[in-house]
Amino acid sequence: xxxxxxxxxxxxxxxxAKTLHPKETILLLRGKVKKGEIMIKELVIPPLATYGHGFxxxxxxxxxxxxxxxxxxxxxxSGSLNxxxxxxxxxxxxxxxxxxxxxxxxxxxxxxxxxxxxxxxxTS
Ligand SMILES: [Zn+2]
Numbered sequence: 308x309x310x311x312x313x314x315x316x317x318x319x320x321x322x323x324a325k326t327l328h329p330k331e332t333i334l335l336l337r338g339k340v341k342k343g344e345i346m347i348k349e350l351v352i353p354p355l356a357t358y359g360h361g362f363x364x365x366x367x368x369x370x371x372x373x374x375x376x377x378x379x380x381x382x383x384x385s386g387s388l389n390x391x392x393x394x395x396x397x398x399x400x401x402x403x404x405x406x407x408x409x410x411x412x413x414x415x416x417x418x419x420x421x422x423x424x425x426x427x428x429x430t431s
Pocket of ligand 1: 405
């Protein structure tokens, strides 16, 4: 499975992560899944997002029942692109994306529910 994200959208995410650093940002990803490809179309700021308190305290029960939400994205101010155990235990949707410090375009990773790394293609 491959994840496609538009360059402009990715740059916006990285900018958001940079602004909140050293706190974490958390965003929901809206998009389409077809033929083994996930196309990320837009971002949604989650309701009651409490930035900086860590992904584990994120109120998953508050998420909208919206099937166009295909996953979540959060930042790792530590610079690690690997998902934590808590990240995988709080998986929501089909993919988990991580952007990590210093928030350059190559500092992005995507994982499936099993924690397997997926290819990320940046489109323009
Ligand atoms: Zn994490």
